[in-house]
Amino acid sequence: MISSDVLRGYNDTIILSLLLDEDSYGYQISKSIREATNEQYVMKETTLYSAINRLEKNGYITSYAGDISMGKPRTYFRITDDGRKYYQAKCAEWRLTKDMLSVFIREEM
Amino acid sequence: MISSDVLRGYNDTIILSLLLDEDSYGYQISKSIREATNEQYVMKETTLYSAINRLEKNGYITSYAGDISMGKPRTYFRITDDGRKYYQAKCAEWRLTKDMLSVFIREEM
DNA sequence: CAGACGTACTACATCTGATAAAGTAATATT
DNA sequence: AATATTACTTTATCAGATGTAGTACGTCTG
Numbered sequence: 001m002i003s004s005d006v007l008r009g010y011n012d013t014i015i016l017s018l019l020l021d022e023d024s025y026g027y028q029i030s031k032s033i034r035e036a037t038n039e040q041y042v043m044k045e046t047t048l049y050s051a052i053n054r055l056e057k058n059g060y061i062t063s064y065a066g067d068i069s070m071g072k073p074r075t076y077f078r079i080t081d082d083g084r085k086y087y088q089a090k091c092a093e094w095r096l097t098k099d100m101l102s103v104f105i106r107e108e109m
Numbered sequence: 110m111i112s113s114d115v116l117r118g119y120n121d122t123i124i125l126s127l128l129l130d131e132d133s134y135g136y137q138i139s140k141s142i143r144e145a146t147n148e149q150y151v152m153k154e155t156t157l158y159s160a161i162n163r164l165e166k167n168g169y170i171t172s173y174a175g176d177i178s179m180g181k182p183r184t185y186f187r188i189t190d191d192g193r194k195y196y197q198a199k200c201a202e203w204r205l206t207k208d209m210l211s212v213f214i215r216e217e218m
Numbered sequence: 219c220a221g222a223c224g225t226a227c228t229a230c231a232t233c234t235g236a237t238a239a240a241g242t243a244a245t246a247t248t
Numbered sequence: 249a250a251t252a253t254t255a256c257t258t259t260a261t262c263a264g265a266t267g268t269a270g271t272a273c274g275t276c277t278g
Binding site for chain 4: 114116117118120153154155156159160163177179180181182
Binding site: 114117134135136154155158162177179180181182183184 | 223224225226227228234235
């Protein structure tokens with residue numbers, strides 16, 4: 001089981017990474033994450049939407065009404081230029097963090 | 110400069126990793142972290158001590174009075190068997206998390 | 219030997235992101 | 249019209265990080 005604490009602050013990055021490929025909406029984003037991680041990481045519904053709202057508030061994504069499948073119409077999200085920049089910055093930060101923490105992680109004992 | 114928020118949940122692991130080598134006390138642990146990361150990561154004083162208190166409360170470390178250098182006597186910390194187990198579990202968790210998140214991190218764009 | 223100084227913490231308040239529980243909204247189906 | 253389905257929103261709570269400030273204990277200096 002994956003600790004959500006270490007991913008804290010990276011849920012936004014995960015979502016942006018998917019939106020780089022194509023516009024998407026809540027349920028599909030959630031599904032993509034599950035599939036990309038072989039069901040290892042399932043982002044909670046409230047975590048997903050609070051991340052989405054934060055991203056939109058920060059100007060990293062924009063939304064537009066989409067088509068209907070069954071039920072309430074979907075809201076699609078598209079990454080913005082600021083979102084791309086933020087994504088790149090977070091990727092760089094992640095690489096630094098990863099290398100740094102690896103100093104304290106031992107393969108075997 | 111790395112934000113400790115990124116490492117949230119792994120500050121405990123970092124401290125345990127240092128205590129695997131030798132017993133230590135607050136100030137020295139802090140210094141070791143700085144040195145091991147080439148000053149890239151400087152754990153805040155309050156973060157350090159709150160992590161230490163949490164570790165002790167959870168039974169992952171024990172403390173004993175040490176000698177004096179100048180000022181208040183040091184409290185030394187020693188990792189327990191439970192602490193070793195916890196450390197190993199966190200290392201395993203970290204490897205999983207690292208691989209998982211790497212799916213969403215792109216080297217270049 | 220009193221007061222300044224240094225080391226080693228502790229207390230308290232605040233912030234952010236994750237998340238549980240529950241509710242709302244819009245549309246299709248029966 | 250009632251129910252089901254999909255797509256969210258609202259509200260409240262929690263933990264870990266961190267800023268600000270203060271305390272405790274010892275040495276050093278005049």
